[in-house]
Amino acid sequence: MIITKYSMSALVLLAVSATAGSSQNVQDVLPSKEDVGTVFQSDHFSPYAGRSFPTQVLWGDTHLHTMVSVDAGTMTRMTQEQAFRFARGEEVTTTHGLRAKLDRPLDFLVVADHSEMYGLMPQLLSGDPSILSTDIGRRWYDALTSGDETVVFNTAMEIVASLSGDVAPIDSPKAIKSAWHDYTELAERFNDPGRFTALIGYEWTSEGGDNIHRNVIFRDNASYANQVVPFSQFDSKNPEDLWRHLADFEKRTGGDVLAIPHNGNLSNGRLFSDKNFDGTPLTAELAALRAEFEPVIETTQIKGDSEAHPFLSPDDEFADFDTWDASNLNGTEAKTQDMLEFEYSREAFKIGLRLEKELGVNPFKVGQIGSTDAHTGMAAVGEDNFFGKHSGVEPEPNRWQHLVIEAPDPEFSIYGWQQASGGYAGVWATENTREAIFDAFERREVYATTGSRMMVRLFGGWDFSEADALSRLPADIGYAKGVPMGGDLKSAPDGKAPTFLFAALKDPYSGNLDRIQIIKGWLNEDGTTSEKVYDVAWSGDRAKGADGKVPSVGNTVDVANATWTNTIGAPELIGVWTDPEFDPALKAVYYARVIEIPTPRWTAYEAYRFQVEMSDEVPMTTTERAYTSPIWYTPG
DSSP states (O other): OOOOOOOHHHHHHHHHHTOOOOSSOHHHHSOOTTTTHHHHTSSOSSTTTTOOSOOEEEEEEEEEOOTTSHHHHTTOOOOHHHHHHHHTTOOEEOTTSOEEOOSSOOSEEEEOOBSTTTTHHHHHHTTOHHHHTSHHHHHHHHHHTSOOHHHHHHHHHHHHHGGGSSSOSSOOHHHHHHHHHHHHHHHHHHOBTTTBEEEOEEEEOOSTTOOOOEEEEESSOHHHHTTSOOOOTTTOSOHHHHHHHHHHHHHHHOOOEEEEEOOGGGSSSOTTOSBOTTSSBOOHHHHHHHHHHOOEEEEEETTEEOSOOTTTOTTOTTOOSSOOOSBSTTSSSBOOHHHHTTTSHHHHHHHHHHHHHHHSSOTTOOEEEEOOOBBSSOOOEETTEEOOSBGGGOSOTTGGGSEEEOOSSGGGOEEGGGOOOOOEEEEEESSSSHHHHHHHHHHTOEEEESSOOOEEEEEEESOOOGGGGGOSOHHHHHHHHEEETTOEEESOOTTOOOEEEEEEEOOTTSOOEEEEEEEEEEEOTTSOEEEEEEEEEESTTOOOOTTSOOOOOOOOOBGGGTBOOOSSSBSEEEEEEEOTTOOTTSOEEEEEEEEEOOEEOHHHHHHHHHTOOOOTTSOOEEOOEEEEOOEEEEOO
16 A cells, blocks of 8 residues: 655646656655556556557536426526526526625536426416417416416425326427427537537436436537437336337437436435335346446435435445435435345445346436535535535525425424535546547546545556556556446456556645545345445555554644645545455455545635524535546456
């Protein structure tokens, strides 16, 4: 294990080459020609010539809503064009008149507005004749433009509730097609290959309050996407029908499309179920269809974190993070402990190993990303720049106690302070284009963060050595000797265990790094599953305790002034780790989790800016983190 601190010059080298390094003179830490002869004996003078693997992380959001979404449109007035402008770094004025801008532009964005009655709200509020010609359209328009706040609010709630029905209250295929084509044309206009990518997509939702929704993303341009209109729950509430629809689209058009399931923590045990939608046992056919179209899952977002749960992982001190576990999405059904197993990514990875043995296919062989699910038109989730779930909770003195989700049972209602300021998708891509980003999703070379933009690498192989972690170009070695996150290891060579090369570089705007962990899950011979969390690199001179755990890194947060010092932690960590308990006969899955030192939570910034005192239950610090896509091991 190699743990070092580095100078600014080394950090520059790391940022350029996606590596980690040392505070010594660069020449002093470079491996000798004999150590990495294949690099120095190349026929290229430049070590970068001829490289074809991904060398840059692109940051984006695959889950953003604007006023085109019926639910968001009852509150926000942010348009799809404003969403694209904001994501690429421009300043906008929010629904309630605040000036807003990202600290750094994003590299890509999917405006994933809801497919149900797509585009209704802008058409309704503008008095579109095709909408007002319907009785309910006219009634809604008159109510929303009445100026009576109570009438407006009640009508907005009625419109949102109508999305859970079996039939669209306003069934206007022409209006939906028009709104969809307006959007795809806009995405074409904002798509700027090499600088900013506007991926075309939408959100499909399902029945009731169980959050098994998906975001559908197209690889290709508008000429492909315009051959369909968004598939909605009024077409079917069954995700299996969505997959069939996507398969038909690809067959008819020759295009590529995928779906990304939302965070599972509010699905009440349904997102990663080992059953079909109708409750019958999962079939190999449907498992394969899911695996084909869902290569990635959304692990973290504003509605909480879905990586792990303390009940499922009691020995993991970092498992209880932004936990929303009281009920389903709309608070209509209480959560029970037996549901939790089928809601969290870590459990899904292990269940997938079991299903692969039973069915011959792993439906949960998925990468991990973060995204926002913001209904504000703004992908703004920095702790110091958080604009909330919807425009009803934009920054103001008392939003910490405002209702975000009102449930029939007040016990299940969600208040402002419970919102998680996250997350983003980190994508290892060869270039900033639709095709390169989509392809990275398909091969699962992606990772999730809770909002921080730390750089993370993970490679798995059989022959990584400590010397490999000294290279200033670990990706060269990583791809040459192993597979990246999202990849597979098969048939362990005799006497060998998997080795992993990992590296992380801090977000320059965020906290130093506390530690890197590798989480292993495996399938036992009797069909049960197990897991273990390994601390594999950490900052400072801490030593593992008798329990095998690394002590806390400490806390420098000054809550009263919403600031911290990076006097603890490390700017980067790199190392090589070998599984000490490897059994070549057992299926296994590995992923990395990177933890930052404590920093102020968005609530601390809010309390400081508005000089308000929040109740004791409100957390004021956070530990931002990243979750890589896994690497799977399959016996020969």
